[in-house]
Amino acid sequence: MSLAIKAQHIANSHLNLKLITPTNKTDFTNTKFRPKPIYRSNPLIYSHKTMQTTTSHSVQNLSIKSSLIEPDGGSLVDLVVTESQRGLKTREAESMPKVGLTKIDLEWVHVISEGWASPLRGFMRENEYLQSLHFNCLKMKDGSIVNMSLPIVLAIDDETKERIGSSFNVGLVGPSGDIIGTLRSIEIYKHNKEERIARTWGSTAPGLPYVEEAITPAGNWLIGGDLEVLEPIKYNDGLDHFRLSPKQLRKEFDRHQADAVFAFQLRNPVHNGHALLMNDTRSHLLEMGYKNPILLLHPLGGFTKADDVPLDVRMEQHNKVLEDGILDPETTIVAIFPSPMHYAGPTEVQWHAKARINAGANFYIVGRDPAGMGHPTEKRDLYDPDHGKKVLSMAPGLEKLNILPFRVAAYDTVDKKMAFFDPSRAKDFLFISGTKMRTYARNGENPPDGFMCTGGWEVLVKYYEGLQTEETTQQPAAISP
Structure with a gap:
């Protein structure tokens, strides 16, 4: 089933099954309640560091009684008139x-x-x-x-x-x-x-x-x-069925009988390092005793800067990632988060985490320099790359959310695949930033084998080829002397 069809099915779903809590987990492996595939999805970058924190957010001392944790203020706001x-x-x-x-x-x-x-x-x-x-x-x-x-x-x-x-x-x-x-x-x-x-x-x-x-x-x-x-906001861009509200997402988590929901935000195409992180996260949650952790892959769908890959291209690329089997569509929900992007680093990452509480996620993955960007006038990061995850571990009002910090994933030139960075052999790793990835695609160059699935890479190359053609046709014709 295609990503669009699966997403439309979810958007129209009104099922509301009993919630499974971490203290009353059910093994779905061999029962008729095995979660059925939802629409295709994909993850973001950064590798696993530890499943523990030293704050009240520690996943080893869970106080959460349900995968659908209580929204801020006790109830979800719904401001659309009947x-x-x-x-x-x-x-x-x-x-x-x-x-x-x-x-x-x-x-x-x-x-x-x-x-x-x-x-x-x-x-x-x-x-x-x-x-x-x-x-x-x-x-x-x-x-x-x-x-x-x-x-x-x-x-x-x-x-x-x-x-x-x-x-x-x-x-x-x-x-x-x-x-x-x-x-x-x-x-x-x-x-x-x-x-x-x-x-x-x-x-x-x-x-x-x-x-x-x-x-x-x-x-x-x-x-x-x-x-x-007056009416739910629609954009009529062919992607509205992916824009699930917090209420709709909570129903989906119920329908899948999730006993943990781990959210990951991204505004970039998905490469195999992202998939490594997503799959590793799920494995660790299973080791902790959860039976059916569900990934909320939640690409940002509002305003982004001009050189970011557009939303429709990213969604198409995500579909290819799942079609190629990089992630399991049975345990992944992909939906569009409608917020505009500020690129405000540690300040903004708190907003990204808080919004996912309201959607029902009780785990939030944070990596290097979340919501950050390069300094607009100097050759350096605008924010300290580690401050985002540190701020999340201390931020007031986020105590009920479990923060999962991860180290960076990079391309292992020896094993020829994306892997968790090993400082003991740092020279063997190649870091391919979002900027470098876009440069590869724009120039028609292929990244190293194992960096991204073939279908997903072809989507990016096609987009940049079309962009260059458009730029060429818009250039004024030369005037002969």
């Missing part, structure tokens, strides 16, 4: 002052409305924004703490602020001009861009991708309020 309310809510939105949304704004509406940011119920008001910006978390009314490392805000310009005036509610208009929903009981406050950038990225260097795309050109005001969305 079909019976849609007509009335639409008419109300049409009568309100309007706020236009950019494509990235719409991605955040998607994120908030489905509960990825639970317990957040809308774009942040000022008190939520300040807590997020300064403390990376929110304090609930009962005194509990939930992680919220990225400000999720909506910017407006002076003209829009003037048009809103003293109104308490506004309608939200999507990039194509359709009414998406409303913000109610609004609050408008100053958008101090420099402070936001400095605290989120730890740098104000020019060239930060999300800053250039979404903050620099944005308005000088932020508007917060309670969000209502």
Whole structure:
């Protein structure tokens, strides 16, 4: 069954089977409850270091009672109005002052409305924004703490602020001009861009991708309020059936009777080092006593920088990886995480982990330099490569999530395959970065045998060939003297 067909089957599934807990595990190996294949998937890089941490996140001291751990705030936020309310809510939105949304704004509406940011119920008001910006978390009314490392805000310009005036509610208009929903009981406050950038990225260097795309050109005001969305957000790009909400993912984990869910985020094509990591992780969870650990392979589907491989190409490449048997489709669920990418390193990786809690994952894999990138103006990493996993082990509000840190996987030139890096024979290993991989594909060169499955590599080569053809046809013709 193709990846698309399997994904569509999952998106339409409404099964809700009894949850299996780590203290009441069932052996599915020889029973009729053997999990059936779900849609094809694949993993990310970095090799296994240890299944233990020295913090309260230690997987050896599990306090989790279910593979579907409780979402932040105790219940999943769902801000899409019911079909019976849609007509009335639409008419109300049409009568309100309007706020236009950019494509990235719409991605955040998607994120908030489905509960990825639970317990957040809308774009942040000022008190939520300040807590997020300064403390990376929110304090609930009962005194509990939930992680919220990225400000999720909506910017407006002076003209829009003037048009809103003293109104308490506004309608939200999507990039194509359709009414998406409303913000109610609004609050408008100053958008101090420099402070936001400095605290989120730890740098104000020019060239930060999300800053250039979404903050620099944005308005000088932020508007917060309670969000209502008229209909589930769709992109009509042929990939909507992969965009499973946290609620849908939890149903899938139930259906597969998972007793552990380990999540891995990626924004790159999958190579055999990723597969090595995924398979090794599952083996270790089985050794710990779990009977049916399920991998949530969760590629990021929102805004990415210009030189990243586009989402549709990555999804096609992932399909080939599974078709070639690199990963087991029976124990893997692949879905698209709708969040935009900030490339904010240790600050952003907390958001990535927190969102997976709301989706039901109780293990989160973190490797070298998660959510990081090269410095935009200097030849160095923007962040310390080890800080992401260290921050996750200490981050407030993530105590119930088990963090799995791993060392780097690299290409073993002796065994001619991707393997866990062995410092004792470092000269035998070749590190192929995402940039190097893209250079190979762009130049039509083949990587070393064993780096990536043939079908997956052909997808990348085809994409870059098409890109070069497009660039060539767009170049102006030479004018003869």
